[in-house]
Amino acid sequence: MQQPVRIAPSILSADFAKLGQEVRAIDEAGGDYIHIDIMDGHFVPNLTLGPAVVAALRPHSSRPFDVHLMIAPVDSYIPAYADAGADIITVHPESGPHLHRTLQLIKSLGKKAGVALNPATPLDVLDHVLDELDLILVMSVNPGFGGQAFIPSALAKIAELRKRIDASGRTIDLEVDGGINTETAPKAIAAGADVLVAGSASFKGGPQAYATNIQGLRGPAVDAGRTGGG
Ligand code: DX5
Numbered sequence: 001m002q003q004p005v006r007i008a009p010s011i012l013s014a015d016f017a018k019l020g021q022e023v024r025a026i027d028e029a030g031g032d033y034i035h036i037d038i039m040d041g042h043f044v045p046n047l048t049l050g051p052a053v054v055a056a057l058r059p060h061s062s063r064p065f066d067v068h069l070m071i072a073p074v075d076s077y078i079p080a081y082a083d084a085g086a087d088i089i090t091v092h093p094e095s096g097p098h099l100h101r102t103l104q105l106i107k108s109l110g111k112k113a114g115v116a117l118n119p120a121t122p123l124d125v126l127d128h129v130l131d132e133l134d135l136i137l138v139m140s141v142n143p144g145f146g147g148q149a150f151i152p153s154a155l156a157k158i159a160e161l162r163k164r165i166d167a168s169g170r171t172i173d174l175e176v177d178g179g180i181n182t183e184t185a186p187k188a189i190a191a192g193a194d195v196l197v198a199g200s201a202s203f204k205g206g207p208q209a210y211a212t213n214i215q216g217l218r219g220p221a222v223d224a225g226r227t228g229g230g
């Protein structure tokens, strides 16, 4: 079942010179999950944060740290991000040869496990791992950068996944990541998403705008009576 809509601000769009304050500010503004994009300069053409930075951010928020790993090969880095304070660890199926084993590793560390699907990645990669999953992330841009335009074919993917999750009877977050703003958020929610990652749309305008930004993304969910609040 589609759960209350939650907003996951991506700190990729925060001011990196004051990341702790930014995490605190976005938490106080009502962000539900703190989405942390980890990029290796190899799986994706950008470099971001090591586990030491995630550990340094941990005291700044008690919200779930939703850690999106764009690293290949990924397995050897998972324990470090788990120790750093990740609550949910999401991997791409292309980032290692044994997706099932990778998910088992995440679960063995007591963390929630997610799989991220690139725009060109088909859904059948999930067929035999659904029982291991707490979250499915649908990329609505190609991973690597914030501020890109939403790819509309993600909507059909979300709708199909909504059916598959509901048929499974399991509670699995259906998260959409990339190009989410006040125009695309209602479409993603209508298609069946229940966690919206938003980088540039959350952090635009500086800290005084964060609460309004997040409320604006949640707005359509409030209207639909599906929000869980902050
Ligand atoms: C892209 C990242 C996203 C990114 C989204 O690879 O996974 O989380 O921060 O940024 P916006 O919301 O600006 O598209």
Ligand code: ZN
Pocket (backbone or CB within 6 Å): 010, 035, 036, 037, 068, 177, 197
């Ligand atoms: Zn992300």
